[in-house]
Amino acid sequence: MGKADGPSPVVQRRRLRGELRRMRQETGETQEQVATAMQWSLSKLIRIENGSVSISRSDLKVLLEHYGIVDDARIDELLALGKAARERSWWSVYSDVAPQRLLQFVEYEAAAMITRSFEPLLIPGLLQTEEYTREVIGKFDAHDLKDHTDSLVALRLKRKEVLEQDGPPPWFFFILDESVVRRLVGGPDVLRGQIRHLIELASRGNVTIEIVPFSAGINRGMQGPFVVFEFPEAEDDDVLYLESTRGDLINRDNPEEIVDYREIFEELRGMSLGEEGSIEFLRRLLDEQVK
Numbered sequence: 001m002g003k004a005d006g007p008s009p010v011v012q013r014r015r016l017r018g019e020l021r022r023m024r025q026e027t028g029e030t031q032e033q034v035a036t037a038m039q040w041s042l043s044k045l046i047r048i049e050n051g052s053v054s055i056s057r058s059d060l061k062v063l064l065e066h067y068g069i070v071d072d073a074r075i076d077e078l079l080a081l082g083k084a085a086r087e088r089s090w091w092s093v094y095s096d097v098a099p100q101r102l103l104q105f106v107e108y109e110a111a112a113m114i115t116r117s118f119e120p121l122l123i124p125g126l127l128q129t130e131e132y133t134r135e136v137i138g139k140f141d142a143h144d145l146k147d148h149t150d151s152l153v154a155l156r157l158k159r160k161e162v163l164e165q166d167g168p169p170p171w172f173f174f175i176l177d178e179s180v181v182r183r184l185v186g187g188p189d190v191l192r193g194q195i196r197h198l199i200e201l202a203s204r205g206n207v208t209i210e211i212v213p214f215s216a217g218i219n220r221g222m223q224g225p226f227v228v229f230e231f232p233e234a235e236d237d238d239v240l241y242l243e244s245t246r247g248d249l250i251n252r253d254n255p256e257e258i259v260d261y262r263e264i265f266e267e268l269r270g271m272s273l274g275e276e277g278s279i280e281f282l283r284r285l286l287d288e289q290v291k
Helices: 009-027 031-038 042-049 057-066 072-085 090-094 100-111 130-140 143-164 178-182 188-202 255-271 274-290
Strands: 114-119 171-177 207-212 226-230 239-243 249-252
Touching: 009 042, 009 072, 009 100, 031 042, 031 057, 057 072, 090 100, 090 143, 100 143, 100 226, 100 239, 100 249, 114 255, 130 143, 130 188, 171 178, 171 255, 178 188, 178 207, 178 274, 188 207, 188 274, 207 255, 207 274, 226 255, 239 255
Parallel strands: 114 171, 171 207
Antiparallel strands: 114 226, 226 239, 239 249
């Protein structure tokens, strides 16, 4: 599976929302003032500026006119950005079974050039076997999604294709707490299969898996799981995702907070067993499981 030419719709939408917010701020207008002038509801403008909805071509043209954008080349550039932001991706077919926050996460995951993920509780989705995935989805997904288990499992397995893309591969750095690989999920056979899968994935040149042992003691990663996405284009800032105790994915794009979590990630790497030591640890753990 290769990446589509150019940035994904979610990245384009993020760029466009940043441009629209900047243009409004340059006019000195509040969201309320712009919404009133456009005869829109305030909530519509807020959703456009936070990227939760795409803006239509006609609405975008009128909004650019309101902001005084008259340069034809600039208008064409922003209209093209808006068109790209409205394109549908493969994961859109799961919109009736998967939460919107999860699908947005998948969009960023597919677009990122570097993914840094820390997990203190469970194997990250991209590293899970199908058996492990079924156990997790069956235990934690909302009751009203139980009838869609097969679809949710298919979505997670489809996501894993990002690990095998054509062309320059994206890089994935995973740090796992020792408890993650010791926790019995789905029984001994499922756990053994999962550990074997981790060892296999770690042999790929673009995937790094490191374990933070119990002996490392307390660390800032205990605050909870997080993922930081970094994109190929310099103008696209990193995106941070945090997971709440309920499993909700929370998107953050505060630069200072992202820097803090990048520092936490490097701290955890320093506390880990390292790449080779972590794989040796997994091999020893697998031997323990087989006996």
